[in-house]
Amino acid sequence: MSTDTTSAIGPVEGGAHYDVDNPAPYIEAPRKRTGRTPKATRGNFEMAAWLFMRLSGIVLVVLVLGHLLIQLFLDGGVSKIGFAFVAGRWASPFWQVWDLLMLWLAMLHGANGLRTVINDYAERANTRLWLKGLLYTATVFTILLGTLVIFTFDPNIR
């Protein structure tokens, strides 16, 4: 006991920092990066996702509220919507880009939100795996379908 004084707090990087002249035990600061900390843990994905939610959120406020205003509020609201109305709007590259950006940002924003919800509530690893597999499949499918529709829209289809 008197010789191996580090045993109570485990081995500390840099060896024993205390002795007869310096009797206070040296305790590593919590979560301090040391030589034994893995270099790459999970990377910065979660931080990037957190930041993406905020940045895409700001853009989506403008894109989605503008979209709602045009589709549900102005010029008779939902009553005016039809193939001809869609054709009229997608004749302009401005609205094509608007809708494309809104599709991508909203799908990625929503998918990441649902990923968080699944991580929070699905307690079994297998359940999480399957739910997220379903989520990612549906997300990729929807983004690709929507993108294809915007780029290949043909006003003279009939």
Added chain:
Amino acid sequence: MPAGTLYRGREGMWSWVAHRVTGVLIFFFLFVHVLDTALVRVSPEAYDDVVATYKTPIVALLEYGLVAAILFHALNGLRVIAVDFWSKGPRYQKQMLWTVMGIWVVLMAGSVYPVLGHAARELFGS
């Protein structure tokens, strides 16, 4: 508060719950909405047929609910950003939530006629 829970109640928790619920609902709508819009690649008739159901009074009520969910999620999302990035955000989070709810009530009142007007005319005659 029951033991062993992280839920703290009050404005912070309930706005977080409402943000989740509205977010999930909006995401499910978005999925359906991309599918229905994809019908423009099938034929004008197929698209117009489906959109016709969107003009019925019952779906108009759902659209009003969609507007309610999106407006709350948008306004509360801006509040979350303010809490995260504004140095005084956490201190004023409650005041900001009540500001969000105030703006939301005003916008929802203003949305009644534009979103539900056509349904009212159909149900009660113009």
